[in-house]
Amino acid sequence: MENNENVRLMKGNEAMAEAAIRAGMDAYFGYPITPQSEVLEYLTAEIPKRHGIVLQAESEVAAINMIYGAAGAGARVMTSSSSPGFSLMQEGISYIASAQLPCLLVNVNRGGPGLGTIQPSQGDYFQATKGGGHGDYHMYVLAPASVQEMADHVFEGFRIAEKYRLPAMILSDGALGQMMEKVILPEEGSLPKETPEWGTTGKPKTRERNIITSLFIQPEKMEEINLGLQRKYQALRSEIKFEEYCLDDAEYILTAYGLAARISKKAVDILREQGIKAGLFRPITVYPFPSEQLEHHAVHARFILDVEMNAGQMVEDVRLAVNGETPVYFKGRMGGMIPTPAEIVEAVMTKINVLEESLV
Amino acid sequence: MEEIFDPVCIDKEAIDSMDVVYDKTPLLTDAPMHYCPGCGHGIAHKMLMEVIAEMGIQEQTIGVAPVGCSVFAYHYMDVDMQEAAHGRACAVATGIKRVRPDKFVFTYQGDGDLAAIGTAETIHAVNRGENILVLFINNAIYGMTGGQMAPTSLQNQVTSTSPYGRDTKFTGAPLKMTELVAHLPGAYYVTRQAVNNVNSVRRLKKAIRTALEYQKDNNGTCFIEVISNCPSGYRMTPLQSMRWIEENMFSVFPLGDIKVPGKGGAVS
Numbered sequence: 001m002e003n004n005e006n007v008r009l010m011k012g013n014e015a016m017a018e019a020a021i022r023a024g025m026d027a028y029f030g031y032p033i034t035p036q037s038e039v040l041e042y043l044t045a046e047i048p049k050r051h052g053i054v055l056q057a058e059s060e061v062a063a064i065n066m067i068y069g070a071a072g073a074g075a076r077v078m079t080s081s082s083s084p085g086f087s088l089m090q091e092g093i094s095y096i097a098s099a100q101l102p103c104l105l106v107n108v109n110r111g112g113p114g115l116g117t118i119q120p121s122q123g124d125y126f127q128a129t130k131g132g133g134h135g136d137y138h139m140y141v142l143a144p145a146s147v148q149e150m151a152d153h154v155f156e157g158f159r160i161a162e163k164y165r166l167p168a169m170i171l172s173d174g175a176l177g178q179m180m181e182k183v184i185l186p187e188e189g190s191l192p193k194e195t196p197e198w199g200t201t202g203k204p205k206t207r208e209r210n211i212i213t214s215l216f217i218q219p220e221k222m223e224e225i226n227l228g229l230q231r232k233y234q235a236l237r238s239e240i241k242f243e244e245y246c247l248d249d250a251e252y253i254l255t256a257y258g259l260a261a262r263i264s265k266k267a268v269d270i271l272r273e274q275g276i277k278a279g280l281f282r283p284i285t286v287y288p289f290p291s292e293q294l295e296h297h298a299v300h301a302r303f304i305l306d307v308e309m310n311a312g313q314m315v316e317d318v319r320l321a322v323n324g325e326t327p328v329y330f331k332g333r334m335g336g337m338i339p340t341p342a343e344i345v346e347a348v349m350t351k352i353n354v355l356e357e358s359l360v
Numbered sequence: 361m362e363e364i365f366d367p368v369c370i371d372k373e374a375i376d377s378m379d380v381v382y383d384k385t386p387l388l389t390d391a392p393m394h395y396c397p398g399c400g401h402g403i404a405h406k407m408l409m410e411v412i413a414e415m416g417i418q419e420q421t422i423g424v425a426p427v428g429c430s431v432f433a434y435h436y437m438d439v440d441m442q443e444a445a446h447g448r449a450c451a452v453a454t455g456i457k458r459v460r461p462d463k464f465v466f467t468y469q470g471d472g473d474l475a476a477i478g479t480a481e482t483i484h485a486v487n488r489g490e491n492i493l494v495l496f497i498n499n500a501i502y503g504m505t506g507g508q509m510a511p512t513s514l515q516n517q518v519t520s521t522s523p524y525g526r527d528t529k530f531t532g533a534p535l536k537m538t539e540l541v542a543h544l545p546g547a548y549y550v551t552r553q554a555v556n557n558v559n560s561v562r563r564l565k566k567a568i569r570t571a572l573e574y575q576k577d578n579n580g581t582c583f584i585e586v587i588s589n590c591p592s593g594y595r596m597t598p599l600q601s602m603r604w605i606e607e608n609m610f611s612v613f614p615l616g617d618i619k620v621p622g623k624g625g626a627v628s
Contacts, residue, residue, distance in 0.1 A: 057484075061480075062484065068452055070459045072452075073455070202421060203418060211443070
């Protein structure tokens with residue numbers, strides 16, 4: 001039996017906020033921006049009644065640096081924002097990655113570039129997975145496709161961030177953040193927490209002082225730090241997550257993440273009803289990208305159609321994964337527009353027809 | 361940068377502990393300082409660490425270093441420290457203090473860091489009354505990058521980016537951050553001190569002690585501006601640079617308490 005306290009009908013943003021409290025988050029620093037302001041609103045209402053710290057910062061720049069300070073002091077910390085806000089945070093994220101501080105960052109992606117639109121988008125894939133700020137670094141990036149996963153990924157994000165000492169990101173979008181679904185919330189206190197020995201908690205006589213810094217001015221030392229980061233990202237490949245849907249006999253593979261994957265799943269169902277052997281490969285971690293896992297399926301497929309709510313960003317990782325073994329096509333909508341299942345079905349059928357004609 | 365400096369000119373065995381009348385505070389590390397000869401940073405570092413040693417709060421203290429000449433402050437101060445991005449020290453200190461409210465937290469920032477790129481973070485941290493000490497070193501110039509104009513540079517001051525003298529009509533007047541933050545209710549104790557002579561240095565030390573004592577009681581932000589010198593940036597000898605700050609800076613940035621608890625927070 002499910003505990004009724006744990007079963008709720010919630011917005012994605014609220015589920016994420018509630019999950020963060022249950023995950024034992026020590027502090028949240030954030031700044032309002034549509035379409036994720038519910039996170040800050042929920043936390044400012046709930047945290048005074050429960051446990052932790054929530055503070056509305058004067059800017060996203062300040063918020064990410066508060067995250068740096070609190071994470072450096074050994075606390076479990078989180079912020080959330082939406083696309084333009086994350087552009088402002090990039091400097092701080094680069095410092096956090098270099099100083100090797102664990103934290104959870106949530107991007108409820110909206111349409112850009114610029115001030116753009118408040119409608120859902122996947123236009124920040126490059127920013128999230130390729131570094132975003134200056135220097136060679138990555139985050140562990142989870143891409144939820146449901147309100148349930150929005151909540152679950154909070155726990156997973158904190159766990160991975162602290163295990164590897166790096167920033168983890170939940171790359172969501174305005175639709176997942178705003179829509180309401182049933183969610184089974186994780187149990188409070190189920191994520192273990194320890195104060196790390198490297199944190200600036202005050203120097204006792206028994207140890208050297210702890211220093212949190214991203215400044216290593218001698219190039220030999222900076223290269224050593226970089227090599228360490230790269231080893232960490234290699235180790236992170238053991239934490240890859242993905243979903244396979246109808247792939248066993250698939251001749252036509254859709255690749256998509258997040259909301260686009262959810263819509264693509266419906267397109268696969270429609271295609272299967274028409275007797276077309278379609279399947280879906282959904283990366284759940286978009287960094288590290290499940291390259292080998294995708295390649296394993298792709299070699300048996302006639303083509304891949306990558307579906308995204310952008311101009312084609314993850315498609316580059318898909319092409320790298322299959323390395324020319326399988327043709328890769330792209331179907332995207334931009335600027336806050338969401339593709340329909342029918343549009344995706346039509347895109348698949350068009351490519352099948354071109355393929356059939358070429359064989360005649 | 362961490363190698364131990366072992367001055368060969370000192371015969372340690374010849375020094376009997378009974379004879380020691382003055383010593384380096386144990387909270388300054390033995391790392392050789394990278395500051396230019398005659399720079400005021402060494403004095404400010406020493407006063408801060410002496411106070412922390414005398415109060416016995418090394419184990420409870422967390423510092424934040426800025427970007428600027430004092431970017432490596434954590435090499436010299438033997439307390440837990442974090443290095444902040446340029447201008448963000450007050451935001452970083454906010455994060456630390458909010459999750460470690462029982463610790464003493466200070467930022468150590470220069471004029472470029474605090475009064476230019478970090479203006480927003482500074483004003484908002486003080487406005488929230490973050491219970492921290494902000495130690496603001498103002499030498500009216502960007503030292504680390506080679507002597508460029510700062511927001512606190514004086515009218516007609518020649519720097520590498522105001523080679524004909526600062527034209528305040530074009531680039532703004534010297535920004536008085538200390539007077540500015542003193543107006544905020546979150547500011548508890550605001551004072552301007554200097555490092556130009558022994559009396560000034562003693563007053564600076566007293567101000568630091570006062571501020572850290574106030575932090576025990578969770579009273580709000582304590583903000584100490586320190587008028588300091590930059591011989592390299594001014595292209596002067598250390599002595600000339602001290603005279604220059606006395607003759608030019610003190611009239612624009614007058615020394616003394618600006619906001620003192622119990623005196624109504626009046627700002628002259």
